[in-house]
Protein backbone atom coordinates (compact mmCIF):
# COMPACT_ATOMS: atom_id res chain seq x y z
CA UNK A 346 0.00 0.00 0.00
CA UNK A 347 0.95 3.64 -0.40
CA UNK A 348 1.07 4.83 3.21
CA UNK A 349 1.46 8.44 4.39
CA UNK A 350 2.73 8.88 7.93
CA UNK A 351 1.85 12.30 9.34
CA UNK A 352 4.57 13.14 11.84
CA UNK A 353 6.64 10.28 10.42
CA UNK A 354 9.75 12.27 11.31
CA UNK A 355 9.26 11.25 14.99
CA UNK A 356 10.48 7.98 16.49
CA UNK A 357 7.18 6.13 16.45
CA UNK A 358 6.06 6.97 12.92
CA UNK A 359 9.58 6.61 11.53
CA UNK A 360 10.01 3.19 13.16
CA UNK A 361 6.67 1.86 11.93
CA UNK A 362 7.30 3.30 8.47
CA UNK A 363 10.68 1.61 8.32
CA UNK A 364 9.16 -1.77 9.16
CA UNK A 365 6.39 -1.30 6.57
CA UNK A 366 8.88 -0.20 3.92
CA UNK A 367 10.94 -3.33 4.66
CA UNK A 368 7.75 -5.36 4.10
CA UNK A 369 7.33 -3.78 0.64
CA UNK A 370 4.90 -0.93 1.28
CA UNK A 371 5.48 2.48 -0.25
CA UNK A 372 6.07 5.02 2.51
CA UNK A 373 5.58 8.78 2.31
CA UNK A 374 6.91 10.53 5.40
CA UNK A 375 4.89 13.63 6.24
CA UNK A 376 6.08 16.63 8.20
CA UNK A 377 4.99 20.20 8.81
CA UNK A 378 8.01 21.13 6.72
CA UNK A 379 8.64 19.63 3.29
CA UNK A 380 12.44 19.64 3.77
CA UNK A 381 12.17 17.84 7.11
CA UNK A 382 10.01 15.14 5.54
CA UNK A 383 12.48 14.83 2.66
CA UNK A 384 15.39 14.60 5.10
CA UNK A 385 13.71 11.83 7.10
CA UNK A 386 13.10 9.94 3.87
CA UNK A 387 16.81 10.20 3.00
CA UNK A 388 17.64 8.77 6.45
CA UNK A 389 15.20 5.89 6.05
CA UNK A 390 16.40 5.19 2.52
CA UNK A 391 19.98 5.01 3.82
CA UNK A 392 18.87 2.19 6.13
CA UNK A 393 16.82 0.48 3.43
CA UNK A 394 18.14 1.36 -0.04
CA UNK A 395 15.65 -0.94 -1.79
CA UNK A 396 12.68 0.65 0.00
CA UNK A 397 10.06 2.78 -1.77
CA UNK A 398 10.39 5.81 0.49
CA UNK A 399 9.81 9.53 0.03
CA UNK A 400 9.17 12.54 2.23
CA UNK A 401 7.20 15.75 1.90
CA UNK A 402 4.76 17.89 3.88
CA UNK A 403 1.73 16.36 5.62
CA UNK A 404 -0.77 17.63 3.05
CA UNK A 405 1.12 16.39 -0.02
CA UNK A 406 1.76 13.06 1.74
CA UNK A 407 -1.97 12.67 2.42
CA UNK A 408 -2.84 13.57 -1.16
CA UNK A 409 -0.44 10.94 -2.54
CA UNK A 410 -1.41 8.10 -0.18
CA UNK A 411 -4.04 5.36 -0.14
CA UNK A 412 -3.91 5.07 3.65
CA UNK A 413 -2.84 7.62 6.26
CA UNK A 414 -1.24 7.06 9.67
CA UNK A 415 -1.40 9.81 12.30
CA UNK A 416 1.73 9.86 14.48
CA UNK A 417 1.95 13.27 16.15
CA UNK A 418 1.66 14.21 19.84
CA UNK A 419 -1.94 14.48 21.07
CA UNK A 420 -1.81 18.26 21.35
CA UNK A 421 -0.92 18.44 17.63
CA UNK A 422 -3.65 16.03 16.53
CA UNK A 423 -6.50 18.47 15.88
CA UNK A 424 -4.39 20.98 13.97
CA UNK A 425 -2.66 18.31 11.92
CA UNK A 426 -5.97 16.71 10.93
CA UNK A 427 -7.47 20.10 10.11
CA UNK A 428 -4.57 20.79 7.75
CA UNK A 429 -5.14 17.60 5.73
CA UNK A 430 -8.89 17.14 6.22
CA UNK A 431 -10.02 17.50 2.63
CA UNK A 432 -7.28 15.27 1.26
CA UNK A 433 -8.27 12.54 3.73
CA UNK A 434 -11.66 11.98 2.10
CA UNK A 435 -12.30 8.25 1.83
CA UNK A 436 -8.81 7.26 3.03
CA UNK A 437 -8.67 5.16 6.17
CA UNK A 438 -6.86 6.92 9.02
CA UNK A 439 -4.95 4.76 11.48
CA UNK A 440 -4.02 6.72 14.59
CA UNK A 441 -1.19 5.73 16.92
CA UNK A 442 -1.74 8.77 19.16
CA UNK A 443 -1.60 8.06 22.90
CA UNK A 444 -2.30 11.22 24.92
CA UNK A 445 0.01 11.78 27.85
CA UNK A 446 -0.26 14.38 30.56
CA UNK A 447 2.43 16.25 32.44
CA UNK A 448 3.51 12.95 33.95
CA UNK A 449 3.75 10.45 31.12
CA UNK A 450 3.78 7.51 33.52
CA UNK A 451 0.35 8.38 34.94
CA UNK A 452 -2.95 7.80 33.17
CA UNK A 453 -4.14 11.00 31.57
CA UNK A 454 -7.89 11.31 31.00
CA UNK A 455 -8.95 13.70 28.27
CA UNK A 456 -11.41 16.45 29.18
CA UNK A 457 -13.86 15.16 26.58
CA UNK A 458 -13.99 11.77 28.29
CA UNK A 459 -13.32 10.26 24.86
CA UNK A 460 -10.21 8.66 23.42
CA UNK A 461 -8.01 10.73 21.14
CA UNK A 462 -9.09 8.32 18.40
CA UNK A 463 -12.79 9.12 18.97
CA UNK A 464 -12.02 12.84 18.97
CA UNK A 465 -10.27 12.33 15.63
CA UNK A 466 -13.28 10.41 14.34
CA UNK A 467 -15.65 13.18 15.43
CA UNK A 468 -13.47 15.73 13.68
CA UNK A 469 -13.48 13.62 10.52
CA UNK A 470 -17.18 12.70 10.59
CA UNK A 471 -18.46 12.34 7.05
CA UNK A 472 -14.92 12.47 5.67
CA UNK A 473 -13.36 9.16 6.61
CA UNK A 474 -13.12 6.43 9.25
CA UNK A 475 -10.56 6.10 12.02
CA UNK A 476 -8.93 2.99 13.49
CA UNK A 477 -6.71 3.06 16.60
CA UNK A 478 -3.63 0.81 16.76
CA UNK A 479 0.00 0.68 17.95
CA UNK A 480 -0.64 2.91 21.02
CA UNK A 481 1.10 0.34 23.23
CA UNK A 482 4.09 -0.29 20.97
CA UNK A 483 7.20 1.57 22.05
CA UNK A 484 9.43 2.99 19.33
CA UNK A 485 12.58 1.65 20.94
CA UNK A 486 13.06 -1.59 18.95
CA UNK A 487 11.21 -0.71 15.75
CA UNK A 488 14.38 0.04 13.82
CA UNK A 489 15.88 -3.36 14.62
CA UNK A 490 14.19 -5.70 12.15
CA UNK A 491 15.82 -8.72 13.82
CA UNK A 492 14.20 -7.84 17.12
CA UNK A 493 11.14 -9.98 17.75
CA UNK A 494 8.63 -7.63 19.39
CA UNK A 495 7.15 -9.59 22.26
CA UNK A 496 3.69 -8.04 22.44
CA UNK A 497 0.29 -7.74 20.81
CA UNK A 498 -1.29 -4.71 19.16
CA UNK A 499 -4.84 -3.93 20.24
CA UNK A 500 -6.80 -2.68 17.23
CA UNK A 501 -9.99 -0.67 17.88
CA UNK A 502 -12.47 0.53 15.29
CA UNK A 503 -16.10 0.43 14.33
CA UNK A 504 -15.75 -1.51 11.05
CA UNK A 505 -14.30 -5.00 10.84
CA UNK A 506 -12.87 -4.44 7.35
CA UNK A 507 -10.94 -1.37 8.56
CA UNK A 508 -9.51 -3.30 11.49
CA UNK A 509 -8.45 -6.05 9.11
CA UNK A 510 -6.37 -3.51 7.17
CA UNK A 511 -4.72 -2.39 10.43
CA UNK A 512 -4.13 -5.98 11.54
CA UNK A 513 -2.43 -6.74 8.23
CA UNK A 514 -0.14 -3.76 8.88
CA UNK A 515 0.59 -5.20 12.35
CA UNK A 516 1.64 -8.45 10.71
CA UNK A 517 3.75 -6.62 8.13
CA UNK A 518 5.54 -4.85 10.99
CA UNK A 519 6.28 -8.19 12.68
CA UNK A 520 3.53 -7.78 15.25
CA UNK A 521 0.35 -9.61 16.12
CA UNK A 522 -2.81 -7.52 15.83
CA UNK A 523 -5.80 -8.37 18.01
CA UNK A 524 -9.28 -7.10 17.18
CA UNK A 525 -10.13 -5.30 20.43
CA UNK A 526 -13.59 -4.04 19.59
CA UNK A 527 -15.07 -0.62 18.98
CA UNK A 528 -13.26 2.69 18.66
CA UNK A 529 -14.61 3.52 22.12
CA UNK A 530 -12.32 0.82 23.51
CA UNK A 531 -9.36 2.94 22.40
CA UNK A 532 -9.94 4.89 25.65
CA UNK A 533 -8.54 1.97 27.66
CA UNK A 534 -5.82 1.19 25.12
CA UNK A 535 -4.55 4.77 25.04
CA UNK A 536 -4.55 4.95 28.83
CA UNK A 537 -2.64 1.67 29.03
CA UNK A 538 0.32 3.44 27.40
CA UNK A 539 0.93 5.40 30.62
CA UNK A 540 0.85 2.15 32.58
CA UNK A 541 3.47 0.64 30.26
CA UNK A 542 5.65 3.75 30.59
CA UNK A 543 5.44 3.36 34.39
CA UNK A 544 6.37 -0.33 34.14
CA UNK A 545 9.36 0.53 31.93
CA UNK A 546 10.57 3.12 34.44
CA UNK A 547 10.08 0.89 37.49
CA UNK A 548 11.76 -2.13 35.88
CA UNK A 549 14.42 -0.13 34.02
CA UNK A 550 13.29 -1.50 30.63
CA UNK A 551 12.41 0.16 27.34
CA UNK A 552 9.83 -2.06 25.71
CA UNK A 553 7.23 -3.39 28.12
CA UNK A 554 4.20 -4.50 26.14
CA UNK A 555 0.98 -6.40 26.54
CA UNK A 556 0.06 -9.91 25.44
CA UNK A 557 -3.53 -11.16 25.25
CA UNK A 558 -3.88 -14.73 26.46
CA UNK A 559 -6.63 -17.27 25.88
CA UNK A 560 -6.98 -16.75 22.12
CA UNK A 561 -5.14 -19.86 20.93
CA UNK A 562 -6.98 -22.94 19.65
CA UNK A 563 -6.28 -24.70 22.96
CA UNK A 564 -7.20 -21.57 24.91
Ligand SMILES: NC(=O)c1ccc[n+]([C@@H]2O[C@H](COP(=O)([O-])OP(=O)(O)OC[C@H]3O[C@@H](n4cnc5c(N)ncnc54)[C@H](OP(=O)(O)O)[C@@H]3O)[C@@H](O)[C@H]2O)c1
Nearest residue numbers: 352354355356357376377416417418421442443480483484
Ligand atom coordinates in the same frame (compact mmCIF):
# COMPACT_ATOMS: atom_id res chain seq x y z
N1 LIG B 1 7.45 7.14 20.98
C1 LIG B 1 6.86 6.04 21.39
O1 LIG B 1 7.50 5.09 21.90
C2 LIG B 1 5.36 5.89 21.24
C3 LIG B 1 4.76 4.68 21.60
C4 LIG B 1 3.38 4.54 21.41
C5 LIG B 1 2.61 5.58 20.91
N2 LIG B 1 3.24 6.75 20.61
C6 LIG B 1 2.42 7.87 20.09
O2 LIG B 1 2.82 8.12 18.77
C7 LIG B 1 2.74 9.52 18.48
C8 LIG B 1 4.10 9.97 17.95
O3 LIG B 1 5.08 9.70 18.91
P1 LIG B 1 6.57 10.23 18.73
O4 LIG B 1 7.34 9.79 19.91
O5 LIG B 1 7.07 9.88 17.37
O6 LIG B 1 6.27 11.79 18.84
P2 LIG B 1 7.17 13.08 18.54
O7 LIG B 1 8.51 12.66 18.09
O8 LIG B 1 7.08 13.96 19.73
O9 LIG B 1 6.35 13.77 17.38
C9 LIG B 1 6.19 13.18 16.12
C10 LIG B 1 6.14 14.27 15.08
O10 LIG B 1 5.00 15.07 15.28
C11 LIG B 1 5.28 16.38 14.78
N3 LIG B 1 4.96 17.38 15.80
C12 LIG B 1 5.54 17.55 17.00
N4 LIG B 1 5.00 18.59 17.65
C13 LIG B 1 4.07 19.10 16.84
C14 LIG B 1 3.17 20.19 16.93
N5 LIG B 1 3.12 20.96 18.02
N6 LIG B 1 2.34 20.42 15.88
C15 LIG B 1 2.37 19.64 14.79
N7 LIG B 1 3.22 18.59 14.64
C16 LIG B 1 4.04 18.33 15.66
C17 LIG B 1 6.76 16.45 14.48
O11 LIG B 1 6.91 16.33 13.09
P3 LIG B 1 7.35 17.56 12.15
O12 LIG B 1 8.18 18.49 13.00
O13 LIG B 1 8.16 16.87 11.12
O14 LIG B 1 6.10 18.16 11.66
C18 LIG B 1 7.32 15.21 15.16
O15 LIG B 1 8.46 14.69 14.54
C19 LIG B 1 2.35 10.21 19.79
O16 LIG B 1 0.98 10.52 19.80
C20 LIG B 1 2.65 9.16 20.86
O17 LIG B 1 1.78 9.26 21.96
C21 LIG B 1 4.59 6.93 20.74
